[in-house]
Amino acid sequence: MRRILSALVLLAVLGLATFWVVTRPRPVDPGLLAGLVPDAAHGEQVFWAGGCAACHADADATGAAKLVLKGGQRFASPFGTFLAPNISNDATAGIGAWTALDLANAMLRGVSPEGSHYYPVFPYASYAKATPQDVVDLRAFLATLPADPTPSQPHEVGFPFSIRALLGGWKFLFLKTDWVVGGELSQEEARGRYLVEALGHCGECHTPRNALGGMRLGRWLAGGPVPGGQGNFPNITPAKLDWTVPDIVEYLNSGFTPSFDSAGGHMALVVQNTAHLPESDRRAIADYLKRVPPVE
Amino acid sequence: MRKAIFALTTTLLAAMPALAQDMTNPDEILTARHGYMLLLAMQLAPLGAMAKGTAPYDAAAATEAAKNLAALSGIDSSMLWVPGTEAGVLTDSSALPAIIANTADRADRFAQLKGAADALVTVAGNDVEAMKAGLGGVGAACGGCHKEYRKPD
Incomplete structure (x- = not known):
């Protein structure tokens, strides 16, 4: 009896240790950005390619208001409703005090400066493929944007999804940095792949998700229902999207x-x-989309 | 003969209410609205083809299409946006109720479209790059209103 008990205790300890190891936030190597020189002008291109303003500015913002990243947009999901945080240049309400390494941990690992997990509604499952140089450039560009004092609002997420440690398990299962579309790609197609799979995070909406909220990579860009909303995200694989390359380029313009x-x-x-x-980037996106495996 | 004319006049007079309908049939209004959108699209088509490079750039044709677009977007289209023609009432409608209700914002959106079309008129004949930039402005005006007021697919 005592032997069984100690075996059980050992198992429990092992289980907890595994849970702790698997779910622990994993920041990047602190030396990752060493020697990289920030280029804020290029950072603006990263900013638009990454689509930061689409979620972090007001949905109806136009012109200069697009650059006020005060957060507040709501994103419904089967796990709860997430509220975009303030990522303006305000040192307390926003991310004005962040270093480039803080931004790298957020985008590449989904880890906050305090070392906790972000929810993957912040599309780090895509941004994880971004280059360190682009992160450094984006940090420099974000520093040029206005500060806004609006405090970030808490997410409306119930138990058990409110336990952020579980996100370590999510990352263990779904945070991959391999390209989805492999094989020989032209320089333009490879640029398009970087824009679609990494910065543009197109798959976050256009790829259906499994019950745990991970992207079903076997149905990459094949569309599906809008979680917690009405309508469908369209299938943009060549099986359904029969637009020409110039059609796609014009659409993105x-x-x-x-x-x-x-x-x-x-x-x-x-x-x-x-x-x-x-x-050239819009064309690269179109070239890449023509290379995506068709999924009905 | 006189009797025949009298009969004809009487018949025509009797038919007047039908001929002079005040066009309040929701289905007809929806058809007109879709036709209006299609007419806008038909002006965009030659501009888009030039922007895509699938048709050669023609300064005169581009300017003409832009002028049509400006003229169309400048009309008072309020008779197309009436209660009873919105999504949820008519199955073929994708106009959210808010576009019918928010008359002031709708007028503002059309003014934005008119502004973008006027800007396009001034640059459409310059060169293809200038035309493309102008067309982008028109697209932003279209998209801005569709984002807000059109039912998702």
Whole structure:
């Protein structure tokens, strides 16, 4: 009896230790950014490619208001409603006091400066593939933006999803930095892959999710229902998206579809970002989309 | 003969209410609204083809299309936005009730579209890059309103 008991205790300790190891936040190597010189002008390109303003500015913001990243937009999900935090340059309400390494930990590992897990509604499952140079450049650009004192609001997430340690398990299962589309890619297609899979985080909406909220990579960009909302995210694999490369490029510039309808919903916000990119980047995105495996 | 004319006049007079309908049939209003949007799209089509490079750039044709767009977006379209023609009432409608209710914001959105179309008129004949930039402004105006007021697919 005592032997069984001590075996059980040992198992429990092992289980807890495994849980602790698996769920522990993993910051980046502190030397990751050593020697990188920030380029704020390029950081602006990273900013638009990353779509930061689409979630962190007011949804109806235009012009200069797009650069006031005070947060507050609500994102419904099966796990609760998440509220975009203030990431303006305010030192207390926003992220004005962050170092480039803080931003690298947030974007590449989903870890806050205090060492806790972020919810993956912040699309670090995509940003994890961003280059350290782009993170450093983005940090420099964000520092040029206005400060706003609006405090971040707490997420409305119930038990058990309110236990952030569980997110360590989520990351263990779903935080991957391999490219989804492999094989030989041209330079343009590879640039498009970086824009779609990493910065643009297109898969976060256009790829369906499993019961635990992980992207189903076997159905990469194949669309699905909007979680906690109405409607569907469209399938943008070549199986359904039959637009030409110039059609896609124009859509990402002006929002006009081939029949001169225009983007609505959250995609209208995305086009406000892609319109800021160089034409070559919009074309790279289109070239990549033609290389994505078709999924019905 | 005189009798025939009298009969015809009487018949026509009797038919007047039908001929002079005040166009309040929701289905007809929706058809007109969709037609209006399609007419806008038909002006955008040549501009878009030039922007995509699938048609050669033609300064005169681009300016003409831009002028049409400006003229169309400048009309008072309030007769197209009436209660009873919104999504949820008519199955073919994707207009959220708010676009019908918020008359002031709707007028403002159309003024934005008109402003973007006017700006496009001034640059459409310059060169293809200037035209593309102007077209982007029109697209932003379209998208801004669709984002807010159109039912998601």
